[in-house]
Amino acid sequence: MEWDDWQTRVWRGKVAAIARAVIPTGFDELDRHLPGGGWPIGAVIEIFIDDYGVGELALLMPALTALTKADPAKPQKWVAWIAPPFVPYAPALQQHGVDIDRLLMIHPTAGHKSRLWAIEQVVRSGSSAGVLAWVAAADDIALRRLQLAAEDQACWVLLFRPASARQQRSPAALRIRLSRSEAAARVEIIKCRGGRPGVVDIAGLGLGESERSFEARARAGMPAVEQCTEQLPTRAGTPAVEQCTEQLPSQ
């Protein structure tokens, strides 16, 4: 067999899969686990929570800070919050370094249809870099439409959903469940396109460590939103189908 022939037969799927746009989460433990090293951009991300206030906003703060940061090279896009359950508190957002001038609050009329309509309008408008939306009910078709719109506009779309909705089939690129134990926040990765499921514990989420971690990242000169093309560290002698070392959540 010729040399070229051999080369084409080497499985390189993983390298191709991680050449994608991401935004670092600001938490090294989580970045290491996500393909590309951050939240996927141009995809729907579902976050399942049992209760509000378990660190779901703190988890996003570093990315939100990066998204709202002024970049003279690009026109500054908006981050829309659709149907937040409480008041996103401006002084606290400022403490986290978020530019609140770039945030847009939208309260659709009651009913999940108008919420989904609003999300799609915001994503499709091309004026928003990110969307944070609280939706309880969303069918497969609606999610698929959002996924397509997000891909189209390279928008960072986060859907906060009740934990009961995770049994539903979904085209989302990333589905995680967030819960909190005594000291740490537990991020359960249920589905991850181009990655593998697993559990990541983030110590001290929302206690101030997140900011420090993000500052360190910023000091190291890493761009806020980047095209991560570097290869993920691979284990020596990785089998084709990896055995997950982490415990899968029992459902």
Next chain:
Amino acid sequence: MPLVPQPLHLNAPAPLEAPRSDRGPAQSRPQLWLAVRLPSLALECLSAARLRKPAVVVEAQQGQSCVVAANREAANAGINPGNKLGTATTLAASLQVFERAPHLERASLESLARWAERLTSLVSIEPSEGLLLEVAGSLKLFGSLEAIKARVRDELAKRALDLRLGVAPTATAALWLARGAGADALQAHELAGRLGRLPIKVTHWPPAVQALLKDLGLKTIGDCARLPRDGFARRVGNAYLVELDRALGRRVDLRAEYRAPCTWSSRIELDEESADSALFMEVIEQLLDELAAELRKRQAQIDCLAITFEHLHRPPTIESFALLEPTHERERLLALVGDRLTRCRLPVPAVALQLRSAALKPLAQRESDLFEAKPLEELVHVLLERLRERFGTEAVYGLCAVAEHRPERAWTKNIGIMGRRARDEDGVPRSQARPLWLLAKPVSFAAARASLDLSDSERIESGWWDERDVGRDYYTAKNTQGQRLWVFRDRKTHDWFLHGFFG
């Protein structure tokens, strides 16, 4: 200008000739101006002031509130325009005082000017005073000047506006005659005589100038006109000489013409009565095509439009649409209208549709790259329009931080999203932890039920001055579900409240 007036050459020979270049009667046809003066406009444009009680309109002049208009009841009490507000209130105890509203005066005059366009093609607005109509060309059409005056009087009586009329071959002279209640001057040769009898105060020249002329012993405009020109220009000022020339027809007296903003409307009758929204959309698309073509032709754009659905036996339904910024794009208008029509149902079938635009505005050219997408600003505007169209203006807003100790007042909604604002973040130290989620209203709870693990407290006491004072001890708490709460204990009632989550 010298403070002590020196004697003028009062018995100098004939006045100097005005400069030849712009001498008056270069105009092709003689003009005749009808000045419509509304002496109580400041009062009449305020609907609240039309009561049978003494009322005055005041304006700040040199740091003092002065009466600019008084109604009949106030005048009977002895209040005259020019009085100080203090004087006026002592003369009439139950006096109603209104601030002058120049925008209402302007709107009132513009409305009148639009009506006056049916009398003549040249209407000019004299700010906060009245209208100037050039009526020489309309005399034949209406028969006589008296007929035109009668129409003006009728219309103003309908609008309940008081008026004074003045007629002269020049606009300035007509205005002065209206101010001084002088007799009409129909021919140019009558002008000098009629104007000559008017007191100087009709010119509305600055008080200092009027005082100077009075000190010189001049009482009427005729006195001024008899002075030597060079001396008058040197002592009083060239601008006033020019104005005198304009009034007397020695110089061209140009006036800005008022043009009513143009609007556009078109109407399509349906073949039969229908309530089919698909049919409506078709008709509206057709109307918008027409509108877009018109806008392109005129290089104009609009920011407001209305669609009227005409029904058979009931008043029409009017749907109006407002845009955040003017546009000329058919697609954008169509999306806006389509959104609403797919959601709202007509009470009864319609027989005709009419599309009306508000005033057309000149198209602002925006530079755009041939290959570049639309500017972000425009995308945001389109998005906000659609969202607000569906959910209401209040449902879409930005956030704004406020320098304030009371947590619920440390933020506000920013409804005008695109407008940047100045914030002062230095006012309140932000070293203390604040939760990402705030409850709009603190929720009371029993401290015993939730097994709370409290942190050290932060005391917030503020707001005694506006009767919403708070005295609270805030704690960061953890409950068994792992939520981190922001709770406080009221210092007066000792009740516990939940005020936020650390998210």
